Amino acid sequence: MTKKVATKRPVKKAVAKKPVKKVLSKKVPAAKKIDPKTQTIESLLELIRITSTVVPDDVAKTLMKARSQEEQNTTASYAMNIIKDNMDLAKFKSQPLCQDTGTVIFFVYHPPGFFQNDFKELIKKAVVKATQKGYLRQNSVNSLTGENAGTNLGEGHPSIHFYETKGKEVEVKLVLKGGGCENVSAQYSLPDTTLGAGRDLEGVRKVVIDAVYKAQGKGCGPGALGVCIGGDRADSAYAAKKQLLRKLDDKNTNADLAKLESEIVETCNKLGIGPMGFGGKTTLISCKMTHANRVPASFFVSISYMCWAFRRQGVVLDAKKNTIKKWLY
Numbered sequence: 001m002t003k004k005v006a007t008k009r010p011v012k013k014a015v016a017k018k019p020v021k022k023v024l025s026k027k028v029p030a031a032k033k034i035d036p037k038t039q040t041i042e043s044l045l046e047l048i049r050i051t052s053t054v055v056p057d058d059v060a061k062t063l064m065k066a067r068s069q070e071e072q073n074t075t076a077s078y079a080m081n082i083i084k085d086n087m088d089l090a091k092f093k094s095q096p097l098c099q100d101t102g103t104v105i106f107f108v109y110h111p112p113g114f115f116q117n118d119f120k121e122l123i124k125k126a127v128v129k130a131t132q133k134g135y136l137r138q139n140s141v142n143s144l145t146g147e148n149a150g151t152n153l154g155e156g157h158p159s160i161h162f163y164e165t166k167g168k169e170v171e172v173k174l175v176l177k178g179g180g181c182e183n184v185s186a187q188y189s190l191p192d193t194t195l196g197a198g199r200d201l202e203g204v205r206k207v208v209i210d211a212v213y214k215a216q217g218k219g220c221g222p223g224a225l226g227v228c229i230g231g232d233r234a235d236s237a238y239a240a241k242k243q244l245l246r247k248l249d250d251k252n253t254n255a256d257l258a259k260l261e262s263e264i265v266e267t268c269n270k271l272g273i274g275p276m277g278f279g280g281k282t283t284l285i286s287c288k289m290t291h292a293n294r295v296p297a298s299f300f301v302s303i304s305y306m307c308w309a310f311r312r313q314g315v316v317l318d319a320k321k322n323t324i325k326k327w328l329y
């Protein structure tokens with residue numbers, strides 16, 4: 001018995017000592033690397049941070065041009081100056097542009113064979129982390145009980161939409177849609193006899209202008225519109241919102257819609273509603289339109305109204321590392 005014990009002990013010690021040192025030296029550099037899932041969460045977190053705190057370049061450029069066109073020492077120019085100060089401060093302090101960080105809407109474009117459910121879970125983790133860090137306010141509330149989980153997770157939130165593409169990379173776009181501007185979004189059913197709006201582009205023009213007129217600066221104008229002509233009620237509203245993903249300086253490939261977009265902006269900016277409804281030249285900074293087939297019985301026009309705090313961003317993720325390879329706006 002004693003002999004057996006004596007032979008075992010030295011063997012155990014010898015085996016235990018050498019590998020411990022080797023394993024430690026290998027593990028140290030490995031620990032510095034982030035595993036792919038954690039890296040994806042970090043990339044999504046950074047997407048949320050930038051979306052919440054920095055107005056995208058195309059929007060900032062358009063807002064600053066509008067600011068320079070307002071008459072000095074008017075309430076409109078005062079409002080535009082406050083908007084500028086707000087933008088500068090939010091970017092500098094990396095804090096949300098507005099206390100309402102809005103409905104969190106993700107659009108994910110991915111190659112075939114992508115695991116949507118896994119990605120959804122990573123998005124949720126990033127949203128929780130962003131909420132803890134204050135990039136997102138604890139906004140999302142259960143519509144039946146009024147309960148706020150404090151995480152921005154719940155039934156239907158965040159809103160996540162997937163699209164399979166032929167590309168090899170994953171592209172993630174994010175819109176934070178404020179409640180005030182969502183409240184003045186609208187849907188019309190043509191013909192609308194009260195407005196004399198028929199089932200044609202002239203009728204569409206009338207109802208879109210009516211929506212802007214009725215908003216009267218509520219929804220924190222100057223506003224940006226996404227519009228869909230046709231579709232059923234649900235798809236029409238969604239397609240209108242998706243128009244907010246377009247850059248403000250792009251041009252509609254449909255010549256009729258391109259013309260209508262410019263006309264609507266021009267007309268609305270002559271209404272005198274102005275920033276925040278204070279009067280002035282800037283009521284709208286953009287209008288982007290699309291269309292969808294409808295059935296003969298219906299003709300919906302959906303209008304998604306976005307406030308000056310136009311929060312949308314997007315990234316392309318590196319296919320191997322899941323780091324942010326490119327910013328889209």
Ligand code: SF4
Binds near residue numbers: 098101179181307308
């Ligand atoms: S409408 Fe926009 S700017 Fe106004 S409170 Fe809501 S998120 Fe903020």
